[in-house]
Amino acid sequence: MPDPLTRFRWLEGDCPLDEIFCVSFFHGLEPAGVLSRLGVDPRWTRRMSFEEFGDFFVHVDENVAGTADGSGCFGALKAGDWSAVVEPMGWKGASLDAPGLSRDTTHLAVLRHDYAEHDFVYAVDGSVLTRFDPRMPDMRHGEEPDVLNSRMRAAGLNPRADDEEDWPDEPVASSFALMADVTGVPFTPGLLEQPLLAGCVAGERAFAGWGAAARAEPSAGQGARGPAGA
Helix, strand or coil, rough: CCCCHHHHHHHHCCCCCCEEEEEEEEEECHHHHHHHHHCCCCCCEEEEEHHHHHHHHHHHHHHHHECCCCCCEEEEEEECCEEEEEEECHHHHHHCHHHHCCCCCEEEEEECCCCCCCCEEECCCCCEEEEEEECCCCCCEEECCCCCHHHHCCCCCCCCCCHHHHCCCCHHHHHHHHHHHCCCCCCCHHHHCCCEEEECCCCHHHHCHHHHCCCCCCCCCCCCCCCCCC
């Protein structure tokens, strides 16, 4: 039987997204709409590669104050019937705002936070059905905490674990395997080869001084990269 975690071990250990990041999926929403829902001004978004997004995040981290939910920096892309959002050094997607983020949609999020708690969130139309720290998958809460139990087992997360020996060895990889099972879209490096629509809750301040990104004109079909005349 194939190992269900093979495609997701790149998200454990020394990961390109570092030690704190959140990845969210939203069903039936476009990337621009998801960024607006996360608090990004649609006038201040720009399409960029994953490598450029990494540089943009570093610029934001060094020059703009963060938020209560971390960096406030997001990169969104289309993935089948879903939009996926990468949030470096942030946790908005897995925060207590999850019910609101899931309004009129299905929303899943995986947070890796090596210095606090990991988190898995599954919310539908304003209700968090289940959420848990994947290191302790037996401690779930939500309106339907057992709704994903059979899928959890297949991903290596024992919903009936009663001591540390039963907790997963690779909780982040298992969380992404579970999310892929629900969405039908595996979060793999290949997904990040397409351009991301990037933005930050800091809006114009996030792009100030960031090379060509601050001066680029909007392209047809790509969304605004700054207010007209900027």
